[in-house]
Amino acid sequence: MKYLCLVYLDRENWSACPDPVCADYAQKLVDRQVLLAGEALHPVDSATTVRVRNGQAQLYDGPFAETKELLAGFYLVEARDLNEAIRIASGIPPGEYGSIEVRPVRQLELGDATS
Template sequence: MKYLCLVYLDHEHWSACPDPVCADYAGQLAESGTLVAGEALHPVETATTLRIRNGQMQLYDGPFAETKELLAGFYLIDARDLNEAIRIAGGIPPAKYGSIEVRPVRQLQLES
């Protein structure tokens, strides 16, 4: 089953974990066949949020929600179950500075 591990960090810890450390862990997951995809994100100030209301697109600079911790990146993994996904997420280096949200990926239900 696929799980999305969302990495959240506050402004103070945004760069606390060096890129090579995260890349090394992603490399280990890739070698084991567990990593499906993973990327780091630019700081939240570079974000654009959009909403469609009444057929009109509205654009906002930055994130729409005000939160203390901001989405910094993700690891999409393939794990046997939630317990294995949590074990893998526990190794994600930025977990020492922020938090990792582990969420199962849902398959879209297509109409026949």
């Protein structure tokens, strides 16, 4: 099953974990064949939030929600179950400075739709 491990950091700890440390952990996950994708994100100041209302796109600078911790990156992993996903997430280096949210990936229910 796929799990998304979302990395959250506050502004003060955005760069606390060096990139090579994160890259080393990601490589270990690649070697174990459990990392499907992973990327670090630019700081939240570079974000644009898009909301569509009545067919019109509305753009906002930055994130729409005001929170202390901001989305800093993600790891998409393949795990047997939630327990294994949590074990993987507990090794993600920026977790020492912020938090890691683990969420199962949901398959879209397409019914009888054809492509």
